[in-house]
Amino acid sequence: MPHDHLHDHDHSHDHSHDHAHEGDAPKWKYDGVRVIKGDQLDSNTAQTPGMFRQAAINHARVGAQKIWAGTVAIAPDAKTGVHHHGPLESVIYVVSGHARLRWGDRLEFVAEAGPGDFIYVPPYVPHxxxxxxxxxxxxxxxxxxxxxxxxxxxxxVDPVEPPENVYWVDPIHAAPKA
Structure with a gap:
């Protein structure tokens, strides 16, 4: 029977990744998948009237490079001023309550969302x-x-619904100028 070179491989060597220094190897126990428990969110962020924001995933907590995630609780009737988030994309998932988003050059478009709904806000959209x-x-x-x-x-821009009762303000949403 001819010798099969495809099966002539020594399987006794270590299959771990070759690294120049052992200290450079990923520490998967600590650098791999992370679970952030709902009762362990970080509220050590600027808190202002009308909104309570907690970070779950960010650079400081887990080393995230390109994403931020957390929870937001917005007071009844709270509204932001008109703004956009530059090149950032945002996704909002409504857990409970009733959200309304207005957008456009004059905030002429409107959409509403309730529990279980997702809202996508593209880059540079005034809203x-x-x-x-x-x-x-x-x-x-x-x-x-x-x-x-x-x-x-x-x-x-004169918003269709001026922020008049409670401002939805936080470290990234400033109160509109009076």
Whole structure:
């Protein structure tokens, strides 16, 4: 029987990755998949009236390079000023409550979302985020496409729903100028 070179391989050697220094090897136990328990979110962020924001996934907590995720609780009737997030993409998942988003050059477009709905906000889209329920907190999960917060406030647009009762402000959403 002819010798089969395809099966003539020594399987006794170590299949681990070759690294120049053993200290350079990934420490998968610590650098691999991470589970952030819901009761272990980081509220050590600037907190302002109308909104409570907690980080789950960010650079400081898990070493994330290109994404931020966390929870947001928005007070009843809270509204942001008109703004956009530069090149960032945002996804909002509504856990409970009633969200309204307005967008466009004059905020002429509107969409509403409830529990179980996802909202996608593309880069550079002028928009306003609104808790459309005057009596219930809006609970959401927020995911951004970068760790760096980018907010460009737009002051030359008269929003259809001016922020007049409670400002939805946080470290990335400033209160509109009076």
């Amino acid at each position: 306003q985020e609104i808790n459309a329920d005057p009596s219930q907190v809006l609970q959401c999960v927020l995911v951004r496409s970068d760790n760096e917060a980018v907010v460009v406030n737009i002051t030359d």
